[in-house]
Each structure stands twice: as C-alpha cells, then as structure tokens.
Amino acid sequence: SAVISQKPSRDICQRGTSLTIQCQVDSQVTMMFWYRQQPGQSLTLIATANQGSEATYESGFVIDKFPISRPNLTFSTLTVSNLSPEDSSIYLCSVVFGTSYNEQFFGPGTRLTVL
C-alpha cells in the first residue's frame, strides 16, 4: 500500500510567523486535500489541492491565509500564514488513488501549536 508522509510531524510556532507543511506520497494520486482538526473537534476540509493551478477553497478559508501548492501528482504544501493561537490544530493531507470515487487516505498529520 502507498505511503503518505507529512513534514513536520509537529511544530511550535510564534504568533505572526508562518508554517509550511509538506505532504508527500510515494505513488501518483488522483486528488489531494487539506483538512484541519481543531483540538477535540472533527475534521474540516480546507481546500482541494489542484495540480498546476490554484487550490479550490472551502467556505471560510482563503488563499492569503492558507496558500497551497501542488506542483506534481505526488506532492503538495500547505502554508498557514500569520499564525495566531486559534490556528493551533492538527493539519492533515488526504489523497485519493485511481477514480475520484474511491476512499480518501490520510497522512499522519502535523500537530501545530501557536504560542
């Protein structure tokens, strides 16, 4: 089975700085997504990472705050900009292999704490 990795696994950042999270898959995927899981909460979709074009953001999430890149079929980055303590969450990438109707598989997550 494919391996989905995320870097960093966790980080502690200062208010006002930015953090870039990487998601790498060891085989080509059809789709890539970024989710946020706030402490003790469920998962919320931030955006769909589109290869070679701008990401598609969900309501309440904007590109200036969460810029996303996806230069190829196996890699994507999510940046969380101008950090505040409210951004403290787990950020997870997920991928779909093959047909877009297949299940999403998730990376191990990046646990971000903002001081």
Next chain:
Amino acid sequence: AQKVTQAQTEISVVEKEDVTLDCVYETRDTTYYLFWYKQPPSGELVFLIRRNSFDEQNEISGRYSWNFQKSTSSFNFTITASQVVDSAVYFCALRSYNTDKLIFGTGTRLQVFP
C-alpha cells in the same frame, strides 16, 4: 444540506464487551458514500470502510461489522469482543456522488479498559 450525527460523544467499555457506535446522516442525494475512520491516540486517521448508497448489504471484517439502513439513514459500526487497542476516536463521514468533500461527524471516543 448534508450532515452526519454521532450522538455518542464518549463510550467506555471493558475488554471483551461488544460495542456499537451510532451514525446518522442527512442528505438529499440518492447516490452517496459513507465511511468510517479510526483515529488512535497517535493522531493518524485510518480508513476502515466505504459503503455505497446503493449497496445495503451489511459487512463483517473480523471483529468489525457495519449495519447500513437507508430507511433510518443510519450506518452503525459494531466491534465485537472489544480490545484495548480499539481505544480511539471513530469518525463517520458522508460524501455525495458529485463532490469530493467528506462531511465528518463529530466523532465518538471509545475507551476500552482491561
């Protein structure tokens, strides 16, 4: 509007007990997909099962079984003879046929004590 409700916030059982996690969903679509994911303390989300709306056959995988009832819009998950390693947060999720977006329930935290 689409919605997933997991009314049980937290369940505690003793090892070897059977436990059922409830999931009720709302959708106007006739074609949709339902999922269960497990999130152990490590934080990783583990895919357990996908069920298509047109397939109401129940499924069993080892100690896990799923009961899909379209008439009550429910997709419940039963763990038989629970084990400590089953301790995790379990999420039910819904996806419409024409979107990639997963709608997650709020999760049920299962604690299995030895």
